[in-house]
Amino acid sequence: MAGAYCQFCNHRCFVLRRLPNGQELHVATCLRGAAYDRERTGYDFQTSTNPSDIAVDPVILSSAVRYGLGRSSYIVHVIVTNVIAAWPNLTEGTREVIRRDVKDAVDAGRVGSDADRQEWVRLLAATELTVGAGTPRS
Structure with missing residues (x-):
């Protein structure tokens, strides 16, 4: 999947996921791409599993x-891309911290270039x- 750009967001927004039937495929993490994947397979990056799921300490993330x-x-x-992929497994507290930090930086213009x-x-x-959705792992 290296080099492939999403037809919906024009970024490399893909993550590898495993469907319940065992099939592994790359799915999009952008809104329109995730909707397309749900329509096509019945799953998206949040409802399928990461085959290399490694627990990441929320403080590190x-x-x-x-x-x-x-x-x-x-x-x-x-x-x-990695935060979006890990989002369903984060506690609500960690989600709030990340969203607040990012929103404050975006609102203040402290986010690097326009691409960033x-x-x-x-x-x-x-x-x-997904704020408030799902049951995060402890």
Whole structure:
């Protein structure tokens, strides 16, 4: 999937996921791409499983977000994609911290280049759908 751009958001917003039938495929993390994947397979990045699911300490994840805010680097895309993928497994408290940090930085214009700003806005849009949804792992 390296090099592929999403037809809906024109970013590399794909993550590898496993469907209940065992099939592994790349699915989009942007809103329109996730809707397309749900229509096509019945699942999206939030309702399928990560075949390499590794528990990530929420402090490390929120620290990565804080590190990436204000940077103009490829790392912003990497952080946003991984936060979106991990979102369903985060506690509500961690979700609130990440959303607040990102929203405050976007509102204040402290998010690097315009391309980086678009990534942070993508994170806010994707996570808005799941705030309070699901039962995060302890």
